[in-house]
Amino acid sequence: xxxxxxxxxxxxxxxxxxxxxxxxxxxxxxxxxxxxxxxxxxxxxxxxxxxxxxxxxxxxxxxxxxxxxxxxxxxxxxxxxxxxxxxxxxxxxxxxxxxxxxxxxxxxxxxxxxxxxxxxxxxxxxxxxxxxxxxxxxxxxxxxxxxxxxxxxxxxxxxxxxxxxxxxxxxxxxxxxxxxxx
Amino acid sequence: xxxxxxxxxxxxxxxxxxxxxxxxxxxxxxxxxxxxxxxxxxxxxxxxxxxxxxxxxxxxxxxxxxxxxxxxxxxxxxxxxxxxxxxxxxxxxxxxxxxxxxxxxxxxxxxxxxxxxxxxxxxxxxxxxxxxxxxxxxxxxxxxxxxxxxxxxxxxxxxxxxxxxxxxxxxxxxxxxxxxxxxxxxxxxxxxxxxxxxxxxxxxxxxxxxxxxxxxxxxxxxxxxxxxxxxxxxxxxxxxxxxxxxxxxxxxxxxxxxxxxxxxxxxxxxxxxxxxxxxxxxxxxxxxxxxxxxxxxxxxxxxxxxxxxxxxxxxxxxxxxxxxxxxxxxxxxxxxxxxxxxxxxxxxxxxxxxxxxxxxxxxxxxxxxxxxxxxxxxxxxxxxxxxxxxxxxxxxxxxxxxxxxxxxxxxxxxxxxx
Numbered sequence: 001x002x003x004x005x006x007x008x009x010x011x012x013x014x015x016x017x018x019x020x021x022x023x024x025x026x027x028x029x030x031x032x033x034x035x036x037x038x039x040x041x042x043x044x045x046x047x048x049x050x051x052x053x054x055x056x057x058x059x060x061x062x063x064x065x066x067x068x069x070x071x072x073x074x075x076x077x078x079x080x081x082x083x084x085x086x087x088x089x090x091x092x093x094x095x096x097x098x099x100x101x102x103x104x105x106x107x108x109x110x111x112x113x114x115x116x117x118x119x120x121x122x123x124x125x126x127x128x129x130x131x132x133x134x135x136x137x138x139x140x141x142x143x144x145x146x147x148x149x150x151x152x153x154x155x156x157x158x159x160x161x162x163x164x165x166x167x168x169x170x171x172x173x174x175x176x177x178x179x180x181x182x
Numbered sequence: 183x184x185x186x187x188x189x190x191x192x193x194x195x196x197x198x199x200x201x202x203x204x205x206x207x208x209x210x211x212x213x214x215x216x217x218x219x220x221x222x223x224x225x226x227x228x229x230x231x232x233x234x235x236x237x238x239x240x241x242x243x244x245x246x247x248x249x250x251x252x253x254x255x256x257x258x259x260x261x262x263x264x265x266x267x268x269x270x271x272x273x274x275x276x277x278x279x280x281x282x283x284x285x286x287x288x289x290x291x292x293x294x295x296x297x298x299x300x301x302x303x304x305x306x307x308x309x310x311x312x313x314x315x316x317x318x319x320x321x322x323x324x325x326x327x328x329x330x331x332x333x334x335x336x337x338x339x340x341x342x343x344x345x346x347x348x349x350x351x352x353x354x355x356x357x358x359x360x361x362x363x364x365x366x367x368x369x370x371x372x373x374x375x376x377x378x379x380x381x382x383x384x385x386x387x388x389x390x391x392x393x394x395x396x397x398x399x400x401x402x403x404x405x406x407x408x409x410x411x412x413x414x415x416x417x418x419x420x421x422x423x424x425x426x427x428x429x430x431x432x433x434x435x436x437x438x439x440x441x442x443x444x445x446x447x448x449x450x451x452x453x454x455x456x457x458x459x460x461x462x463x464x465x466x467x468x469x470x471x472x473x474x475x476x477x478x479x480x481x482x483x484x485x486x487x488x489x490x491x492x493x494x495x496x497x498x499x500x501x502x503x504x505x506x507x508x509x510x511x512x513x514x515x516x517x518x519x520x521x522x523x524x525x526x527x528x529x530x531x532x533x534x535x536x537x538x539x540x541x542x543x544x545x546x547x548x549x550x551x552x553x554x555x556x557x558x559x560x561x562x563x564x565x566x567x568x569x570x571x572x573x574x575x576x577x578x579x580x581x582x583x584x585x586x587x588x589x590x591x592x593x594x595x596x597x598x599x600x
Contacts, residue, residue, distance in 0.1 A: 081481065081482075081503065118594075122372075122373065122506065122553065122596055122597040123373065123417055123419060123431060123461045123462045123475070123506075123597070124459065124461050124462065124475055124482055124505035124506065125505075126372075126415060126417070126461075127415060127431065127433075127438040127459045127461045128459065130414050130415050130433055130436070130438055131438070131458070131459060133414075133436075134414075134436045134437070137436070151413070152413070152414055152436055153389075153394075153414060154414065154415060155348060155370070155389075156372075156596075158344060158347065158348055158349075158350060158370060158372075158596065159347045159348050160347070
């Protein structure tokens with residue numbers, strides 16, 4: 001099974017890698033410019049710059065760092081009833097892949113959460129959310145995020161960010177978000 | 183010749199009691215029933231609600247012309263021989279017994295023959311469960327008159343309702359949802375499914391751990407047993423007639439497919455193999471076939487297959503989004519989006535088909551009609567209707583071609599089972 005999965009991941013990586021090379025994207029803040037938390041850690045505790053590990057951070061700092069990385073991740077939006085990633089969302093995938101592969105993010109696992117609008121049936125909507133999460137997960141793997149760091153879950157229509165009954169609102173709810181877990 | 187063929191087909195189908203045919207009964211044949219309330223000591227609110235429940239139950243039973251006016255009478259008074267406006271009289275009284283328990287007594291009387299047909303008394307420990315007394319009275323009335331089984335009135339409904347973001351409780355109620363009791367609370371609890379027709383236990387998905395987990399809850403023993411957990415998605419979609427096999431939607435490789443789980447052997451058999459979405463497996467034809475929802479055409483619609491065969495048969499050839507279905511015997515009811523406009527009016531309607539014929543019957547005409555679920559009797563259907571910014575609980579009596587809507591004040595329902 002692992003061999004099959006590895007083959008699929010490699011194939012997706014190759015396909016996705018070939019197709020998206022020319023896309024220009026906004027880059028996440030690099031480690032040298034430093035997220036807020038990292039500089040606070042350096043000043044507050046005198047710890048040297050974090051190079052690929054956060055063993056020195058206590059639980060609270062770790063949590064703050066996780067929430068900060070999460071807040072930088074870009075939400076991926078989907079069309080009605082669809083789970084393929086739209087071309088206009090691909091730059092966000094690339095951005096997120098780079099964000100999650102930054103040294104200070106690497107110790108964390110990433111929960112990829114699929115969400116749906118209020119339309120659709122109970123079970124189908126959860127499956128749709130799952131497929132959206134899987135599409136994003138596969139795209140992140142293709143962009144170099146280690147597959148063992150990624151898990152997926154669907155919240156169906158249970159976690160809306162917008163509650164109005166409008167097209168714009170429904171579009172905001174058809175999304176994939178990310179939660180970092182230790 | 184075609185006309186003759188059509189007539190013969192229709193007649194043969196009627197003989198076979200095919201629910202896919204619209205049966206138009208003659209209006210006015212049902213006995214007219216009058217209701218007399220002899221309640222004195224029970225508070226007014228409960229008294230009024232109880233009367234409305236009786237009227238609703240008698241109407242939904244589809245065997246009566248119900249006089250909806252509340253007539254007041256002393257329960258012990260003799261029946262007036264001058265009552266000729268009607269065929270039947272249902273007289274009842276609510277009261278509290280010596281131990282303070284809510285009780286009721288009823289009398290069913292044939293006005294034409296001047297004859298008592300049934301006299302019974304009922305007591306319930308939990309006052310909040312008073313709707314079940316009303317349902318039981320009408321069930322007994324139907325039984326005394328020899329009408330078709332009205333056991334759907336007494337069946338519990340179980341549903342999951344959203345209480346906040348990533349929060350959903352599991353609630354049990356009567357079929358009108360007048361009575362509601364929360365059974366599972368805290369976090370996200372989804373997809374409740376009765377474990378058998380006896381409704382003593384149910385399955386549900388707990389989404390609060392690291393992975394979704396399927397539990398079985400025994401309501402009477404108060405025990406919760408873990409069945410299995412898995413990556414991404416674990417849902418119990420259907421339970422076999424004997425309660426020994428479950429149709430599950432699982433995603434062990436992050437791919438939602440349908441699996442058959444044998445509870446005694448504890449074995450899993452994969453039923454569908456498709457790289458898109460396969461969900462909502464439901465047994466049909468005595469469990470020999472499985473109906474399910476798949477997006478293998480690019481949009482969700484209804485398919486069927488044998489458990490041990492790879493061949494898949496498409497069952498529905500219309501609609502752009504047929505994403506929910508329920509089965510009973512050989513029948514399938516599904517919701518279908520009628521138009522290509524995702525958010526236009528007249529959005530989702532319910533249809534009834536049989537796996538043994540090509541008949542198709544539209545069950546609803548307007549609004550958003552979703553979550554169809556067969557009652558254990560296989561002839562009554564429950565669904566949720568949204569129309570003109572209102573939400574209702576719909577009941578369709580398939581054999582009698584009648585439907586009813588109750589107002590629903592329960593919030594957004596995630597999933598429901600009857």
